[in-house]
Amino acid sequence: MARITSLAEAIAANIHDGDTVALEGFTHLIPHAACHEIIRQGRKSLTLIRMTPDLVYDQMIGMGCVKKLVFSWGGNPGVGSLHRFRDAVEKQWPLPLELEEHSHAAMANAYEAGAAGQPCAIFRGYIGGDLPKVNPRIKHITCPFTGEQLAAIPAHRPDVAVIHAQRADKAGNVMIEGVLGVQKEAVLASKRSVVTVEEIVDELPARSLNAVVLPHWTVGAIAAVPGGAFPSYAQGYYPRNNSFYKQWDDIAKDRDSFHAWMKANVLDKGPEAFAQYAGTRHAAAE
Amino acid sequence: MADYKPTEMMTIAAARSLKNDDICFVGIGQPSAACNLARLTHAPDITLIYESGTLGTKPTVLPLSIGDGELCETALTTVSVPEMFRYWLQGGRIKVGFLGGAQIDKYANLNTTVVGPYDKPKVRLPGGGGAPEIATSCGEIFIIMAQGKRSFVDKLDFVTSIGHVSGGDSRQKLGVKTKGPTKLITDLAIFAPDPETREMTVVSIHPGVTREQIQDNTGWTVKFAAQVEETPAPTARELEVLRELHARTARAHAAA
Numbered sequence: 001m002a003r004i005t006s007l008a009e010a011i012a013a014n015i016h017d018g019d020t021v022a023l024e025g026f027t028h029l030i031p032h033a034a035c036h037e038i039i040r041q042g043r044k045s046l047t048l049i050r051m052t053p054d055l056v057y058d059q060m061i062g063m064g065c066v067k068k069l070v071f072s073w074g075g076n077p078g079v080g081s082l083h084r085f086r087d088a089v090e091k092q093w094p095l096p097l098e099l100e101e102h103s104h105a106a107m108a109n110a111y112e113a114g115a116a117g118q119p120c121a122i123f124r125g126y127i128g129g130d131l132p133k134v135n136p137r138i139k140h141i142t143c144p145f146t147g148e149q150l151a152a153i154p155a156h157r158p159d160v161a162v163i164h165a166q167r168a169d170k171a172g173n174v175m176i177e178g179v180l181g182v183q184k185e186a187v188l189a190s191k192r193s194v195v196t197v198e199e200i201v202d203e204l205p206a207r208s209l210n211a212v213v214l215p216h217w218t219v220g221a222i223a224a225v226p227g228g229a230f231p232s233y234a235q236g237y238y239p240r241n242n243s244f245y246k247q248w249d250d251i252a253k254d255r256d257s258f259h260a261w262m263k264a265n266v267l268d269k270g271p272e273a274f275a276q277y278a279g280t281r282h283a284a285a286e
Numbered sequence: 287m288a289d290y291k292p293t294e295m296m297t298i299a300a301a302r303s304l305k306n307d308d309i310c311f312v313g314i315g316q317p318s319a320a321c322n323l324a325r326l327t328h329a330p331d332i333t334l335i336y337e338s339g340t341l342g343t344k345p346t347v348l349p350l351s352i353g354d355g356e357l358c359e360t361a362l363t364t365v366s367v368p369e370m371f372r373y374w375l376q377g378g379r380i381k382v383g384f385l386g387g388a389q390i391d392k393y394a395n396l397n398t399t400v401v402g403p404y405d406k407p408k409v410r411l412p413g414g415g416g417a418p419e420i421a422t423s424c425g426e427i428f429i430i431m432a433q434g435k436r437s438f439v440d441k442l443d444f445v446t447s448i449g450h451v452s453g454g455d456s457r458q459k460l461g462v463k464t465k466g467p468t469k470l471i472t473d474l475a476i477f478a479p480d481p482e483t484r485e486m487t488v489v490s491i492h493p494g495v496t497r498e499q500i501q502d503n504t505g506w507t508v509k510f511a512a513q514v515e516e517t518p519a520p521t522a523r524e525l526e527v528l529r530e531l532h533a534r535t536a537r538a539h540a541a542a
């Protein structure tokens with residue numbers, strides 16, 4: 001049942017050392033403010049699941065929060081490497097990082113299987129490539145009807161899903177618009193969830209009859225953090241800050257400049273620092 | 287003839303490979319530039335699909351990421367990522383998929399995972415993303431990659447996504463029914479699979495490029511088709527549209 005709270009309380013109550021956590025958002029609505037709060041609270045030994053690790057996991061890996069990463073594409077989109085992720089894999093800095101590597105199709109299927117309460121995801125995939133040789137959790141199953149060999153991987157069942165959405169109403173119903181990613185599946189697959197939103201409104205506004213809404217009884221903690229997806233974006237509120245994604249390449253390349261940035265912008269700040277990036281709501285097509 | 291860069295020739299040659307009725311799964315970078323150039327020139331009705339779930343998108347600038355807001359705002363509709371991969375990609379509804387990589391071999395298998403051993407990589411690359419299933423689910427695959435000895439290698443460090451596997455009918459023997467890589471477009475030439483061996487073979491050389499240059503930038507002994515054409519040079523209009531697209535994109539990304 002949804003509970004509206006502060007971000008600090010939401011993270012403290014829901015994310016513990018050693019948990020399996022999925023921060024989702026496919027380019028859009030990436031929960032940056034929640035990521036910063038997890039780092040500030042000093043969580044350790046997390047297993048992180050995410051299709052595209054992106055800057056949020058680069059930051060958590062570089063700050064030593066992470067034991068294992070379950071993922072399918074670990075880069076800075078359109079820019080290049082995630083340097084903290086690479087440093088951990090190539091030089092075990094600051095800690096060794098265990099990898100469980102998949103393809104996008106596999107990860108998307110595994111979230112869906114988790115949401116559906118199934119033990120595994122079955123799909124036509126991984127044919128001929130080397131990933132099954134390095135990931136023992138990729139197995140195969142024979143279709144009982146056709147005899148076709150299909151790939152199977154365990155369903156994702158995170159302890160906690162963390163997402164950012166445009167808005168929630170006072171009852172805790174959460175509405176998501178635009179590029180949807182796998183957030184709905186991630187929340188439904190998880191035992192607990194933390195949702196940050198641009199705003200909490202009395203009632204959800206006029207919407208399509210098929211709008212994506214997570215009912216309040218499927219959601220855990222909700223915190224209003226305007227601007228909380230920056231430098232990712234919130235459709236209808238503010239655009240993706242592509243120039244920051246390019247700047248991150250330089251910030252993260254070097255261990256010292258990374259730490260200086262994290263101290264100034266994360267450790268010494270709070271969620272309210274994101275408010276400066278928040279836009280005011282406008283029609284999606286503007 | 288207009289002055290142009292080898293990468294412009296590469297993007298333009300890739301754009302020309304696309305038809306007006308194609309349904310195309312677009313990757314970020316070179317593929318995105320080629321697909322949008324095709325849409326802005328000879329293929330205005332082409333359906334472009336990005337893996338963020340945007341179906342039939344018409345961006346005015348190139349997205350930096352696979353899910354920039356403009357892709358969604360200009361799309362016919364946007365579906366969730368599981369639906370994208372299950373119904374649209376794996377359902378076999380996409381005719382052309384674009385791929386690139388850090389390494390390619392002569393059968394157009396691709397590596398985007400690691401340089402060096404998987405457990406102790408010299409360079410950890412981003413990984414497969416959508417590629418393993420794009421490579422087998424799309425009707426056919428076009429690959430865009432600039433040539434060089436470090437990227438065009440005799441043996442891949444890791445097979446992220448398959449092309450023609452070990453040649454001949456080895457791809458079909460894995461149970462894959464789609465065509466695989468039918469074109470490899472580089473900054474020097476266009477390769478296509480040999481009908482028998484499936485080895486990627488030079489079928490067209492870009493203007494001013496020599497066979498020696500192609501060989502010097504390839505880590506295996508390059509085969510040339512019996513009849514090798516010269517790629518037509520970029521037209522003034524192709525160059526103008528491509529450069530305007532890149533200029534618009536640079537302005538937009540600097541502003542945001």
